[in-house]
Amino acid sequence: MNWLRDWMLPGQNSAYTRDYDLMFMSIVGLCAFFFVLIAVLVFFFIIRYRRRENAGPTPHITHNLTLELVWSIIPLIIVIGIFFWGFHNYMNAAVAPGDALEIQVTGKKWLWTFEYPDGMRTINEIHVPVGRAVRLIMTSEDVIHSFFIPGMRIKQDVVPGRYTEEWFQPDKPGTLQVFCAEYCGKSHSQMMAKIVVDDAAKYAEWLEKGDEFTQTAPLKEVGQRVWENRGCKECHSIDGVKGQGPSFKGIWMKMEKMSDGKMVQVEANYIRESMMYPQMKVVAGFEPIMPTFQGLLREREMLGVIEYIKSLQ
Amino acid sequence: MDWIYTVDHKRIGLMYLWSILLFFFVGGMFAMLVRTQLLSPKGSIMDQETYNRVFTLHGVIMVFLFIIPSIPAALGNFVLPLMLGAKDVAFPRMNLASFYIYVVGAIIALVSIVTGAVDTGWTFYTPYSTTSNASVSMMTFAAFVLGFSSIFTGINFIATVHKLRAPGMGWFDMPLFVWSIYATAIIQVLATPVLGITLALLIMERAFSIGIFDPAMGGDPVLFQHFFWFYSHPAVYIMILPGMAIISEVIPTFSQKTIFGYRAIAFSSVGIALIGFLVWGHHMFVSGQSPLASSIFSFLTFLVAIPSGIKVFNWLATMYRGNIKLDAPMLYACSFLLLFGIGGLTGIFLGSIATDVHLHDTYFVVAHFHYVMMGGTVIAFLAGLHYWWPKMFGRMYSESAARVSCALIFVGFNMTFLSQFILGSRGMPRRYATYLDQFQPLHQFSTFGAWIVGLGFFIMAGYLFASFRNPKNAPPNPWGGKTLEWEALSPPITHNFHDAPIPKHGPYDYRPNPAPIGSDH
Numbered sequence: 001m002n003w004l005r006d007w008m009l010p011g012q013n014s015a016y017t018r019d020y021d022l023m024f025m026s027i028v029g030l031c032a033f034f035f036v037l038i039a040v041l042v043f044f045f046i047i048r049y050r051r052r053e054n055a056g057p058t059p060h061i062t063h064n065l066t067l068e069l070v071w072s073i074i075p076l077i078i079v080i081g082i083f084f085w086g087f088h089n090y091m092n093a094a095v096a097p098g099d100a101l102e103i104q105v106t107g108k109k110w111l112w113t114f115e116y117p118d119g120m121r122t123i124n125e126i127h128v129p130v131g132r133a134v135r136l137i138m139t140s141e142d143v144i145h146s147f148f149i150p151g152m153r154i155k156q157d158v159v160p161g162r163y164t165e166e167w168f169q170p171d172k173p174g175t176l177q178v179f180c181a182e183y184c185g186k187s188h189s190q191m192m193a194k195i196v197v198d199d200a201a202k203y204a205e206w207l208e209k210g211d212e213f214t215q216t217a218p219l220k221e222v223g224q225r226v227w228e229n230r231g232c233k234e235c236h237s238i239d240g241v242k243g244q245g246p247s248f249k250g251i252w253m254k255m256e257k258m259s260d261g262k263m264v265q266v267e268a269n270y271i272r273e274s275m276m277y278p279q280m281k282v283v284a285g286f287e288p289i290m291p292t293f294q295g296l297l298r299e300r301e302m303l304g305v306i307e308y309i310k311s312l313q
Numbered sequence: 314m315d316w317i318y319t320v321d322h323k324r325i326g327l328m329y330l331w332s333i334l335l336f337f338f339v340g341g342m343f344a345m346l347v348r349t350q351l352l353s354p355k356g357s358i359m360d361q362e363t364y365n366r367v368f369t370l371h372g373v374i375m376v377f378l379f380i381i382p383s384i385p386a387a388l389g390n391f392v393l394p395l396m397l398g399a400k401d402v403a404f405p406r407m408n409l410a411s412f413y414i415y416v417v418g419a420i421i422a423l424v425s426i427v428t429g430a431v432d433t434g435w436t437f438y439t440p441y442s443t444t445s446n447a448s449v450s451m452m453t454f455a456a457f458v459l460g461f462s463s464i465f466t467g468i469n470f471i472a473t474v475h476k477l478r479a480p481g482m483g484w485f486d487m488p489l490f491v492w493s494i495y496a497t498a499i500i501q502v503l504a505t506p507v508l509g510i511t512l513a514l515l516i517m518e519r520a521f522s523i524g525i526f527d528p529a530m531g532g533d534p535v536l537f538q539h540f541f542w543f544y545s546h547p548a549v550y551i552m553i554l555p556g557m558a559i560i561s562e563v564i565p566t567f568s569q570k571t572i573f574g575y576r577a578i579a580f581s582s583v584g585i586a587l588i589g590f591l592v593w594g595h596h597m598f599v600s601g602q603s604p605l606a607s608s609i610f611s612f613l614t615f616l617v618a619i620p621s622g623i624k625v626f627n628w629l630a631t632m633y634r635g636n637i638k639l640d641a642p643m644l645y646a647c648s649f650l651l652l653f654g655i656g657g658l659t660g661i662f663l664g665s666i667a668t669d670v671h672l673h674d675t676y677f678v679v680a681h682f683h684y685v686m687m688g689g690t691v692i693a694f695l696a697g698l699h700y701w702w703p704k705m706f707g708r709m710y711s712e713s714a715a716r717v718s719c720a721l722i723f724v725g726f727n728m729t730f731l732s733q734f735i736l737g738s739r740g741m742p743r744r745y746a747t748y749l750d751q752f753q754p755l756h757q758f759s760t761f762g763a764w765i766v767g768l769g770f771f772i773m774a775g776y777l778f779a780s781f782r783n784p785k786n787a788p789p790n791p792w793g794g795k796t797l798e799w800e801a802l803s804p805p806i807t808h809n810f811h812d813a814p815i816p817k818h819g820p821y822d823y824r825p826n827p828a829p830i831g832s833d834h
Contacts, residue, residue, distance in 0.1 A: 008738045024668055024738070031658040038654045041629050042647050049568070051638040058570035058635050060824050068577055071626045072619060079615035079661065086665025087608050093667060094604055143441040144534060146599065146674060150740025153671040157600045159535060160440060161528020164601050177749075181674040181742045183434045184441060186362050189745035 001025060010150045013176060013197070014169050016093060020153040023085055030078070093154060096167035100135035101128065107138065107145035107158040107180070110187035113229075119296045121229040122211050127196045128170065129203040135167040146182035149195065155181050170197040210298050219300070223308025226301045235290070238312050245290060246283050252310045257284045268306050275302060320405035321807060325412050326390030327705065332415065333387050336378035341770065343371035348729070348763040351756045354747050364746035365432040366447070372435030377456050378419055380690055381548065384555030385501075386411070386466050388697045389494050391705055393470060395798035395805060396488050398479030398814040403472035411465035418459035425451035434744060436545070439526035439537040443518045450519050453512040460505045460512075463551075467501030470494055479797065480815050481830050485579070488796045488820040489572060492579040493558030496586040500547045500554075504590070508544035511537070535600050542593035550589040552686055554582055556653075556693030557624055560646050563696050564628050566794040567643035568635025571821040574627035581620030588617040598669050607666050614664035621657055625650060641715035642792070645696035648723050652688025656681060659734065674744075677737025680730045688726060695719075695773075703787035706780070707803045714776035721769030728762025795827075796820045 005025050012018050103126060104115040114126045128134045138147055140160040148155035149168065156166040170176070180191035198206060209215050214222055227233050227248075235244035246256075251266045258264055259282045273280055275297060278290035297305075316324050346367050350358050359367065390408065394401050402408050425431065429448035433441055442449050474495045478487065515537070517523050524530030526537045565572045572578065594602055594610030602610075628650060637643065659681045662668045672678060703709055732755045737743075741752045748756065790799040797816060801809055818827035 008735055010740050020667060020671065023665070024662070024671075027662055027665070027668065031655075031661065034658055035651075035654055038625065038629065039651055042632075042650050045629070045632040045635070046637050046639060046647060049632065049635050049637045051569075051636050055636045057825050058568065058823055060571050060822075061573060061630070061634070062571055063574050063577070064630075067630070068574060068623070068627075072623055075622050076616075076619050079618060079664075080612075082661060082665050083612050083615050086611060086667045086669075089667030090607070090670065091604065093670065143444065144438060148674070148740070148742060150671065155599055155670055155673060159528075159601050161534070162601065177740070179740065179742045183365075183438070183744040185432070185445070186365065188365075189361065189742075189747045 001029075004028070009153075011174075013151045013174065014171050016089075016168065017151070017153050019089055019092070023089060027082065030082075093166075096135040096165065097133045097169075100133035100167055102135045102137060103128075105136045105138040105147060105158065106141060107147065107191075108141035109143065109184055110180070110191040112147070112178070112180075112191070112193045119230065120210075124193045125196065125211055126193070127198050127203060127206045127211070130170055130173050130197050130199055133167055133169040135165060137163050137165055139163050143184050144182045145180050145184050145191065147193075148179045148181035149176055150179070151176040157182055170195075173197050173199050173202075208298065210300065214298060214300055219304045219307040220311050222301060222304030223306065224304075226297065226305050227308060230293070230297070230301075231291075232305070245286060248309050249312050252313070258282060259284045259286075259288075266309075271306050271309060272302055275305065318409070320401070320409050322390050322394050322401045322405065322408060323705070323805065323809075325408050326387055326392075328412055329382060329390060329415070330387035330705075332419070333379050333383045336374055336419070337383075340371055340374035340379055341767065343367050343374065345763060345767055347371055348760040350746065351748070352760050354750055354753060356747050361746040362432065365744075366430040368744060369431045369434050370426060373422070373431065373452060373456070376435055376548075377459050378422065380552050380686060381459075381463055382415060382466070384559065384690070384694050384697065385470070385494060385497055385551075386415070386462075388559070388694070388701060389470065389555065390466075392701055392798055393473060393491065393494060394477065395704075395801055395809055396491055396796050396820075397473065397477055397482065398797045398810065398816065399473065399477040400808050400810075400813075402469045403476055404469050407465050407469055411462045411469070414458060414465065415462040418455050418457075418462060421455035421458060422452060424448075425455060436541060437512075437515060437537075438541075439515070439518070439534045442515060442537075443526055450516045453515055457509050457512045457516075460509045463501045464505045467498035467505075470498040471502065474498075479813065482816055483831055485576070486816065486819055486830050489561035489575065489578050489582075490558040490796075493554045493561065493582045496582040497551050497554045497558075499583075500551050500586050500589065504544045504547040504551075507540065508548075511540040511544065514540070535597070535602070538597050538600055539593070542596045543590075546593040546596065547586075547589045549682075549686070550585055552690045553621075553653075554585060556649070556690040557582070557621075559693045559697035559700070560628060560649055561624075562794070562796065563642045563646040563700055564631050565821045565823075566700075566792050567640065567646070568632050568637050569793060569823050570631055570635035571819075571823055572627070573630035573633075574623070575821070577623055578627055581623050584620045585617060588613060588620075592617055595664060595669070598666050599673050611664055611666050614660075618657065618660060618664065625654060625657075640699075640792070641710075641712060641719060642696045642700035644716065644719045645692050645699065648719065649689060649692045649696065652684055652692055652723075652726070656684030656686075656688055659684065672737055674742055675737035676733040676741045676743055679743050680733035680737060683730045683733075688730075692722075695722075700792065701798075702777070702780070703791050704798060704801070704803050704805070707785040707787045708780045708783045709787055709791065710780040710783075711776045714772060718769045718773040718776070721772065722766055725762045725765030725767075725769055729759050729766060730762070732756075732759045732762070795822055 005021055009021055106113045112124055114122045138158045140158045145158040146155050147158055152168040154166050156164050174197050176195040178193035180188055237243050237247040238249055240247050240249045254266050255263050256266055264270055264281055275293045278292055279288050282288045350356055350364055425448040431449050431452045432447045433445055514525055518526055524532045526532045526534050592610055592614045594606055595614045598607050736755045787803040789803050797814055816830045818830055
């Protein structure tokens with residue numbers, strides 16, 4: 001019956017999907033049995049007992065206790081069995097292992113954003129290593145959405161004002177489709193994401209180099225996205241207004257005075273040093289509170305920040 | 314013209330009948346639009362915002378303006394007093410009021426449709442429904458008003474069954490149609506007010522930002538789901554129990570054989586009504602509901618399936634060694650057994666928590682509920698419509714045209730919805746205006762099926778309207794039924810019977826020498 005399972009269900013991508021599919025196909029078999037039973041009886045009866053005008057009166061059979069008990073109790077036992085099976089599988093699906101890779105998921109009309117433990121953020125795509133449990137901790141910024149991974153047989157509603165969770169453990173490389181599965185308005189049908197399951201080598205490369213956007217988009221756009229998503233904009237404006245840190249507007253190639261009195265030109269090396277070792281040269285008039293981004297930004301992302309600042313004249 | 318202030322249950326029933334048939338047509342047209350749009354992922358005929366309104370209106374119209382009133386208010390109103398040997402229902406004026414309330418609710422719904430319509434899905438989940446700029450408050454107000462129509466019908470039927478039975482007709486001498494309609498009435502009275510309150514809270518949230526469903530104000534959007542499904546799950550039993558009521562009448566008559574397991578069927582109707590109040594959380598397994606609550610709901614959901622299964626076996630046993638005539642009502646009743654069978658069995662996938670998680674909010678659910686609501690209730694409604702057509706109008710319709718229609722509807726329906734089980738298990742979510750290319754073949758197959766169903770109904774409209782050109786000479790009992798409505802003329806006189814009937818035998822006694830009523834328990 002594997003051909004039937006492969007026709008009815010998406011590919012199997014984890015141990016859980018194999019458990020799920022076994023249960024699903026068993027219920028298919030059960031339903032097929034009872035449906036065929038009902039259909040055969042209906043067709044047999046309408047032919048065998050079709051109206052004959054010279055037939056005598058029909059037998060006056062009002063009940064049969066044995067028969068009624070049998071067809072009440074046997075189905076009851078069957079469905080209680082299915083209840084326990086479904087409950088058991090559900091408890092496996094509901095509780096993530098302790099060493100899972102945790103990814104924060106935020107749904108909002110009509111896209112998904114993801115944040116890794118190291119602060120890396122992506123939109124509509126995540127990469128995960130094969131063989132490791134992944135735990136998604138999810139919330140919504142607006143209406144109820146739902147994060148549905150058919151290839152893992154799981155979904156969970158994503159609700160504003162609280163966190164919900166689901167987890168999975170892919171056992172082979174590949175790409176998993178994600179759909180939004182709670183109606184959320186105009187572009188509900190397009191609120192999709194992808195989970196790319198990488199083998200260890202590719203995953204390490206992705207961690208180092210980033211997603212496709214980071215690897216191929218023009219540097220200025222990469223930089224802008226870093227500024228938006230990685231915490232820069234909380235302190236550094238782009239419109240000239242002073243914040244916790246200096247505004248980026250118009251600073252490229254400017255001569256700035258540091259807190260120790262020295263004059264420094266704002267060029268590529270200075271910007272890079274500020275991201276890696278922010279306490280080395282602090283602009284006068286600002287507190288030395290910038291955190292380091294060492295290990296949190298990729299090469300191309302840093303180059304992108306430099307290009308972005310260049311563009312803010 | 315005097316129909317406007319009639320209190321005759323037969324005329325009120327017919328006014329309801331034309332109304333629900335009109336809205337079945339309107340809702341059906343919206344369905345045709347939905348399916349035609351989904352022929353291609355590029356969206357053949359409308360933009361996404363329009364599609365979101367069209368699928369919502371299909372659901373809202375079919376649920377609130379067609380299926381909930383359909384069998385009880387149209388057929389039940391006509392047939393129930395006749396079956397009890399009564400002149401009318403207990404409260405004839407309240408009956409007329411319930412129809413007027415229905416009309417008012419329908420008008421408010423139409424106003425909503427032309428002033429922006431609704432794009433929330435018929436389930437109105439918050440926060441989308443509290444923040445959408447569509448005409449949500451107007452439409453939910455329409456549903457609020459329609460709820461009173463349903464409640465009044467329920468009150469009326471409960472009182473009628475208790476108080477207006479013919480002399481000698483005890484509870485276990487009533488037709489099973491009455492038992493099921495009575496169980497339905499209990500649900501109508503107990504559950505509908507909860508919907509009313511829920512929709513009122515939704516309207517207040519939209520109008521005054523009271524915050525009950527808004528997390529920013531300490532409210533809980535999932536609370537809406539609990540409130541909504543507390544009514545809407547029992548509501549699906551309001552939909553199916555009257556259908557089962559009709560099957561319990563048609564199968565014995567067309568088998569000319571007594572019903573098997575009268576008491577089991579009677580008690581299962583009441584059992585379904587009561588347990589049906591305890592399972593609403595099976596719509597919410599992935600909503601954030603606790604595993605403990607989900608487990609309890611799952612267990613109770615499986616329990617409520619058993620009485621329905623018992624009924625199906627009892628109906629089959631009734632056919633065994635019967636003398637079966639396959640006229641249109643019986644063709645529909647046999648269709649019901651197959652289609653409701655599939656609908657009920659596929660509920661097993663959804664009652665089990667683990668399997669439901671994958672299938673929730675996919676086309677699998679859409680297929681399941683269309684099998685039970687359309688393959689179940691609508692098919693049973695058609696069985697009843699054809700069964701009591703001569704009683705209501707004194708005319709027969711063309712049997713051969715009816716068979717063609719039934720075949721088209723049966724084949725088309727299965728094409729439309731069997732494919733949707735596969736779409737769902739493969740991961741196609743519901744309420745999608747567009748989809749990935751891989752899903753297109755099944756969507757196209759489903760749409761072709763929908764067109765065939767439409768053709769079947771079109772033909773049905775034709776031969777039913779044509780029947781009014783036949784002579785009004787249908788006999789009182791064209792099918793050989795044993796319940797009291799078949800002792801009235803076709804159509805009955807105004808007061809139903811010349812003299813209050815005293816039933817001589819039970820409702821399913823086909824013996825040449827039937828036993829006196831009450832002796833057969």
